[in-house]
Amino acid sequence: MPDPKLVFPKPAAIPEKGANASLESKSIPETIAEKRFRNLLEAAPDAILEVDSSGRIMLANESAEKIFGYTREELYSLTVEDLVPAAMRSGHSRHRDSYVSSPQVRPMGSGLDLQAQRKDGSLIPVEISLSPNRVDEGLRVIAVVRDISARKQIEQRLRAIQEQFNAELATKNELLEARNRDVEQANRLKSEFLASMSHELRTPLHTIIGFTELMAEEVEGTLNDKQKRFLGHVLQDSRHLLQLINEILDISKIEAGKLELNVGTFDFATCLDEVMAGIHQQAAAKQIHLENKTTFRDPVYADRLRIKEILYNLLSNAVKFTPNGGSVWVESRTLDHGLEISVCDTGMGIAESDQESIFDKFYQVGSTTKGTREGTGLGLPITKKLVELHGGKIHVASKPGQGSRFTFTLPLLGPPSL
Amino acid sequence: MQRILIVEDKANSRELLRTVLEQQGYAVEEAQDGEQALVKIRERAPDLVLMDLHLPGLNGYDVLKEIRGNPQLASMPVVAVTANAMPGDHERVLAAGFTGYISKPVALSMLREEVNRWLRPK
Numbered sequence: 001m002p003d004p005k006l007v008f009p010k011p012a013a014i015p016e017k018g019a020n021a022s023l024e025s026k027s028i029p030e031t032i033a034e035k036r037f038r039n040l041l042e043a044a045p046d047a048i049l050e051v052d053s054s055g056r057i058m059l060a061n062e063s064a065e066k067i068f069g070y071t072r073e074e075l076y077s078l079t080v081e082d083l084v085p086a087a088m089r090s091g092h093s094r095h096r097d098s099y100v101s102s103p104q105v106r107p108m109g110s111g112l113d114l115q116a117q118r119k120d121g122s123l124i125p126v127e128i129s130l131s132p133n134r135v136d137e138g139l140r141v142i143a144v145v146r147d148i149s150a151r152k153q154i155e156q157r158l159r160a161i162q163e164q165f166n167a168e169l170a171t172k173n174e175l176l177e178a179r180n181r182d183v184e185q186a187n188r189l190k191s192e193f194l195a196s197m198s199h200e201l202r203t204p205l206h207t208i209i210g211f212t213e214l215m216a217e218e219v220e221g222t223l224n225d226k227q228k229r230f231l232g233h234v235l236q237d238s239r240h241l242l243q244l245i246n247e248i249l250d251i252s253k254i255e256a257g258k259l260e261l262n263v264g265t266f267d268f269a270t271c272l273d274e275v276m277a278g279i280h281q282q283a284a285a286k287q288i289h290l291e292n293k294t295t296f297r298d299p300v301y302a303d304r305l306r307i308k309e310i311l312y313n314l315l316s317n318a319v320k321f322t323p324n325g326g327s328v329w330v331e332s333r334t335l336d337h338g339l340e341i342s343v344c345d346t347g348m349g350i351a352e353s354d355q356e357s358i359f360d361k362f363y364q365v366g367s368t369t370k371g372t373r374e375g376t377g378l379g380l381p382i383t384k385k386l387v388e389l390h391g392g393k394i395h396v397a398s399k400p401g402q403g404s405r406f407t408f409t410l411p412l413l414g415p416p417s418l
Numbered sequence: 419m420q421r422i423l424i425v426e427d428k429a430n431s432r433e434l435l436r437t438v439l440e441q442q443g444y445a446v447e448e449a450q451d452g453e454q455a456l457v458k459i460r461e462r463a464p465d466l467v468l469m470d471l472h473l474p475g476l477n478g479y480d481v482l483k484e485i486r487g488n489p490q491l492a493s494m495p496v497v498a499v500t501a502n503a504m505p506g507d508h509e510r511v512l513a514a515g516f517t518g519y520i521s522k523p524v525a526l527s528m529l530r531e532e533v534n535r536w537l538r539p540k
Contacts (some may be wrong), residue, residue, distance in 0.1 A: 198502075202501035205523040209525075214434065214438065220437075413500060
């Protein structure tokens with residue numbers, strides 16, 4: 001039987017209460033404190049039930065009526081097992097007995113998804129916390145039952161959104177992976193194409209250059225001057241073709257990010273001497289005064305062959321674009337963390353409007369280079385890339401008619417990626 | 419007279435190498451593919467082999483493997499003469515066990531130098 005003293009009938013529900021209870025509740029005047037506690041109980045958004053040791057519901061608040069769908073009268077005629085889903089009912093009384101034997105404040109079924117059964121048989125997700133309540137009649141248990149349907153719904157929606165998001169992410173990742181594979185394949189095909197192109201172009205050049213050299217050596221018979229000159233042209237142009245092939249492969253490698261520097265420590269001055277010696281003949285043929293004015297005598301940490309290539313490209317350009325009797329020289333300057341090298345000439349110079357473009361692929365300064373258009377148009381772009389691979393910069397200062405000064409820097413600590 | 423075997427599928431390239439080497443005073447033999455090269459080498463081992471890598475059938479690497487697998491031929495100088503001249507090709511060739519590497523197009527001075535490094539003309 002519900003405890004008459006503690007049965008708080010909601011005002012409108014008084015007539016619905018059991019006759020005995022309502023009678024008694026009316027017979028005992030409510031104190032102010034009791035009224036305050038009753039209001040508190042009724043205002044709670046959670047269902048609050050008090051259950052005796054045999055499971056009978058002794059007390060229920062308004063939220064209990066709303067959550068379970070029973071009137072308070074009905075609730076007082078039920079045991080708490082009637083609010084447990086049918087499938088769980090048998091186990092529940094055992095749990096209740098064990099709680100009574102060691103009562104303490106705790107959440108019920110922690111970690112489990114608890115459900116309650118409403119009057120109409122529907123199930124709702126709930127959270128329940130239990131507290132023992134010792135009264136004169138013995139141990140009772142207060143159960144605070146929270147309807148978490150709304151939270152569960154939100155959780156479910158969040159999960160659905162998360163799952164959808166994950167699915168979309170997985171699809172995008174797959175697309176990205178497929179695209180990466182495509183790019184890798186394209187890169188591989190490009191490399192294979194370059195390698196086979198290189199092989200196919202070199203093979204005929206091999207016999208063209210070889211037989212031409214052989215004839216020019218005159219071991220197989222003497223040549224007249226005209227024949228010698230003609231063979232010289234063939235040889236020169238075949239070598240130019242070879243250089244073009246090499247440079248196209250170089251720039252392709254650089255652009256594919258496949259050109260790797262072979263870095264080591266070496267003496268810069270010796271390296272420059274070797275390049276100057278190689279360029280000496282070209283300069284002498286034009287009576288160009290070639291001078292090494294560098295003062296840098298320390299070792300550098302870089303790719304020796306590529307540094308020679310940079311120096312050779314700049315020096316041969318300088319000689320090529322300087323008229324007979326002019327001057328070409330190299331200067332050095334030590335910077336805080338690097339070395340600065342300038343290759344200077346008294347050549348035709350470069351118009352301001354061309355000074356950026358000369359580092360672009362296949363750009364050749366047209367009208368100003370009368371008769372000297374024999375480069376590949378790749379020398380300066382390659383030189384620039386090689387300088388940049390080393391972590392340096394290159395630029396040109398020039399005035400038409402007065403000469404040019406190509407300056408590049410080289411970090412002493414080596415390329416940045418190393 | 420020291421004998422050089424040229425393994426090369428292109429006739430004009432064989433003629434070029436033969437002419438240069440004969441001028442140097444070497445005896446030259448030719449093979450057009452890997453199988454023919456192995457037959458000639460087994461018949462009578464030459465003093466030096468100049469071998470192209472792209473060959474019909476067995477390629478240059480396959481032929482070298484056969485040569486190096488034979489204890490009597492293991493130390494025979496075999497130089498690759500190849501148009502494979504991409505970065506890394508030189509290292510790859512030496513790593514495979516070739517004695518030397520000459521890239522095409524070959525400068526005649528370089529060819530003579532390389533051959534004389536392994537042989538002395540008599």
